[in-house]
Amino acid sequence: MGKQMTEMLKGTLEGIVLAILSVRPAYGYEITARLREQGFSDIAEGTIYALLVRIEQKGLVDVEKIPSEKGPPRKVYSLNAQGKRYLEEFWRAWNFLVERLEQLREGRR
Template sequence: MASQLTEMLKGTLEGIVLAMLDERSAYGYEITTGLRDRGFAEIAEGTVYALLVRIEQRGLVEVEKVPSEKGPPRKVYSLNAAGRTRLAEFWATWRFLAERIAQLDDDTHEGGAR
């Protein structure tokens, strides 16, 4: 199951991170910790940072450099209008897929196949 979960997360991680940023602005380590707190323990920190670079390049977030007590300034990510639009598209797609998969699961159980 772990490899299948990893593959499915690759396709949904952007939406998950955008949803977290819709709740509040955060820097990379906070996002990684938040993912782990939500049960996404398998996600590597490097994966999150690579995703943050991509969503910044796509113009889905605003980035502010905030001084850090330890080390260089932190990049704090905030969802912008384009990011909120992308997040709305993600949720619409997620609902569509979830409904179809649930229906498929129901059909499979009703037909007695397994």
């Protein structure tokens, strides 16, 4: 992935992860796997875990510890009401940007 794409992802990855969690709860590795399925193959697991800590601290997700057969309990993240509102705002901002970028690309005002 190029530097420009990496920089763009930094600003949107939080919304992308919240969108994944809006479909169903997931733990860190599962979120990373879903991202890779969507073509985001260069995103490191460490990046996702750091992001999950941030969105947990912001109160956007609920966390449940689920026992794991292979080690310590897994932290399963689910989108809560505050996270849903945040995601709705993310999509509004995203749509605004997409519309303006399309206008610029097409040479319209």
